[in-house]
Amino acid sequence: MTEIPNPSARDPVPVEVPGADPAGLRVPSSGAHRVVIVGGGFGGLTTARGLGNAEGIEVTLIDRRNHHLFQPLLYQVATAVIAPGEIAEPIRAILRRDRNVRVLMGEVEGIDVGGRAAILRDGTRIPYDTLVLATGATHSYFGHPEWERYAPGLKTLDDARRIRARVLLAFEAAEREDDPAARERLLTFAVIGGGPTGVEMAGAIAGLAHHALSQDFRRIDPKRARILLIEAAPRILGTFSEDLSAYSRQALERLGVTVLTDHAVEDVSEAGITVQGRLIPAATVVWGAGVRASPAGAWLGVETTRQGHVPVGPDLAVIGRPGVYALGDLAQAKAEDGTPLPGLAQVADQQGRYLGRALRDRILHGRAPQPFRFRSRGNLAIIGRNAGVVQWDHVKLKGFPAWLVWGVAHVYLLVGFHNRLVVTLRWLWAYVSFQRGARLISERDEATMALISGKPPAKAPLP
Ligand SMILES: Cc1cc2nc3c(=O)[nH]c(=O)nc-3n(C[C@H](O)[C@H](O)[C@H](O)COP(=O)(O)OP(=O)(O)OC[C@H]3O[C@@H](n4cnc5c(N)ncnc54)[C@H](O)[C@@H]3O)c2cc1C
Incomplete structure (x- = not known):
């Protein structure tokens, strides 16, 4: 497995912004290993958290939006059950205690693989020693x-x-x-x-x-x-x-x-x-109906699946691109039986937790990680009031019990106590009154x- 060199001898490198005062964007400390994470969804955010406050590692998380979004409840915003702010949380606020993590709002448009830098839409180059790509997926209209x-x-x-x-x-x-x-x-x-x-x-x-x-x-x-x-x-x-x-x-x-x-x-x-x-x-x-991975595979110049997924090894490293990792909806990682892992929040979340720990171990201690193993927490879907389905190995639930499990699981996974409380109250209100509060x-x-x-x-x- 590729060893990541101990970077402690590295000079501090300023972030280069054409036409801007480079001193204003200088990376604060010197000699640290620079991890750049692109994407603040489930995968990118949990990777950043895993690297939080690790001495000797400097993390830059770049996202084109300022918020982390809990996509599984988007349909409830679209149907006026809950308000948009209740399923989103500012990425800065989530990472405020991780002093070695800085958040940049910006859209990445390319990667200079040889020069080891992420390139933003305005031409800004963000240099990295290790790159983590977690840019997710988007809709696909089957060629239409x-x-x-x-x-x-x-x-x-x-x-x-x-x-x-x-x-x-x-x-x-x-x-x-x-x-x-x-x-x-x-x-x-x-x-x-x-x-x-x-x-x-x-x-x-x-x-x-x-x-x-x-x-x-x-x-x-x-x-x-x-x-x-x-x-x-x-x-x-x-x-x-x-x-x-x-x-x-x-x-x-x-x-x-x-x-x-x-x-x-x-x-x-x-x-x-x-x-x-x-x-x-x-x-x-x-x-x-259809989704397609973000164009990160083209940025790296690697061969992707038909849906644009970037193939990764068992440690989530992009094949043929040392020091570059991909996870979540962007990546094609395989389960132990060789089947591709599905595009689910629980996959991205577990991969992010794994990668945060694995990178810490590699960068700080030079240890090669165990392969990533996905542990399914079950398939869940809600159909309407009092009706849902849950499938977890041989356990199957339907109707009201499944609906309840779905509700508890989703509230638990929401980021932020405020959001959990407000969403629970909204659901209770919708349940007793049949009304929609965000119409x-x-x-x-x-x-x-x-x-x-x-x-x-x-x-x-x-x-
Ligand atoms: C409507 C809907 C319902 C879902 N329901 C469920 C469910 O019930 N259960 C479940 O497990 N999963 C569900 N999923 C899937 C789940 O949300 C995804 O699998 C998960 O979000 C993937 O995480 P990710 O980190 O890979 O990508 P995302 O969470 O999509 O995050 C990608 C991030 O990258 C940023 N980004 C993208 N491109 C760039 C760029 N060029 N520059 C800078 N930033 C960029 C985006 O702004 C975003 O913040 C649902 C998805 C949708 C859309």
Whole structure:
């Protein structure tokens, strides 16, 4: 295994910012081993924490956003259950006690592998001795990037806000629509992809339409909204056992969701979606079907999988790039039986914990680490009120017990006591009242309204 040289003899190296005062960004101490982590999601953050306060190691964590995001609850922001700030925490605040870790907000656009520096969008070079890439994944539209405009995916807080605005605006537009066919299109919501995100999203839209909004309109009846879940495979929740998958389908149908399996989407446009050669008019389409790893493989010039994953060895080192590591949704790491590990928060989190410890050992003591071993904490998905599925080895739960396990696990994993408390209270309130506390359309987005209603934006108001 590659030994990382003891870097204590290294001179302090300033961060180079073209046109800026380099002294202002000088790395504070001298002689330390510089670890640069790109990405403050589950993988990058836990790696940084593992290296926190390690003497002789200086960590720079770079993220294009200032916050760590708890993606598993994004769908609840998109369906107005919780507010955006409740699932995000400033990365600086999380790492404030780790005195050797500094946080830079910036977008990495490339890596100078030979020169050992990460390059930011504005040309700033951040030199490293060890590089950790944890830049995650993004949506993939199977070669149809033009679909994104009509079928946004759910990955960031902005995505969730945008989807929330579309869903709520669709009901608003329907309330003032006279044409029955146009009204039906506005009240049709299609979720593409029957994995956990699609199932959770479809169940939550059904809860919103059939309960939370049911009394609030006068011309339309939100209970008559059509919610479709479209899946190309023969069953939804394909990573769960067949009986849990069948249960989930029934639970969704009880909520009023129409589940279409064996239906590959052929087109997505302003008019709606096309499946099996038939157009289904739908104003709101949500994409939960495909993901693609971030472009970090291209930065390194390594061969990736078809979905852009960077292959790593058992110690998470990028093959053929000494001193560079990749983890989480970006990496393709393998389980002991040789199967690729799934893109899950628990995988990224465990890898980050492992890598933090392993790098400490290597850098400070020159010890080669044991290989990484993933310990599954089970597969979880929620379908709607009182219904969920949990699968953990041979243990299977469904219905209310699974729903409860899901809730406790997600609150426990949220970062920050404040967020845990507020989310728990929000859920309790939603449970007893059937209401959604975050049903605000913050600004009246003319462009979104135009996209949904299929009508040109209204004239700008006179000053
Ligand atoms: C809607 C949704 C629901 C999910 N539900 C579950 C669930 O229930 N259970 C579960 O286990 N997993 C779930 N996942 C998957 C889980 O969230 C991911 O597996 C996990 O976030 C991966 O962690 P990561 O650190 O690899 O990447 P991420 O958490 O995505 O973090 C990547 C970070 O890198 C930053 N970044 C990216 N590119 C750059 C760049 N060029 N420069 C600077 N910074 C950059 C991003 O801003 C981000 O902060 C869900 C994912 C989604 C989208």
